[in-house]
Amino acid sequence: MAYVHVDGAVKFFSREDGAGMLVLDHVSFDTKENGVTCLLGPSGCGKSTLLNAISGLERLEQGRVEVVSDHGRATTLSPQLGYVFQDPRLLNWKRVEDNLIFALKGMEVPQAEWKERIH
Numbered sequence: 001m002a003y004v005h006v007d008g009a010v011k012f013f014s015r016e017d018g019a020g021m022l023v024l025d026h027v028s029f030d031t032k033e034n035g036v037t038c039l040l041g042p043s044g045c046g047k048s049t050l051l052n053a054i055s056g057l058e059r060l061e062q063g064r065v066e067v068v069s070d071h072g073r074a075t076t077l078s079p080q081l082g083y084v085f086q087d088p089r090l091l092n093w094k095r096v097e098d099n100l101i102f103a104l105k106g107m108e109v110p111q112a113e114w115k116e117r118i119h
Helices: 047-055 096-105 111-118
Strands: 005-014 020-030 062-069 070-076
Touching: 005 047, 020 047, 020 062, 047 062, 096 111
Parallel strands: none
Antiparallel strands: 005 020, 005 062, 062 070
């Protein structure tokens, strides 16, 4: 099984006036192995940004995110963890099969396995 270790996560976004807006301020936590973790908070507090950092879609200015599994520590999202996006993330100009292939490439699944996994 796997769990997530977040240590000192810091993330800024640039505002229109050029100033930095602190979104994640040294966030640290561990999820429990075999557990379910829920992030709660008001709109705009950084929940989605944190999940995007865990999934590798956002880079942190400081800190680190690790997925710890039976295979050791990794800095990329483990296939043992699931993540459902808040907004649709399909490439709507592509076929469903092409969207699935895009995800498999991102997971570094060998091309020889694509057909079996998709069909």
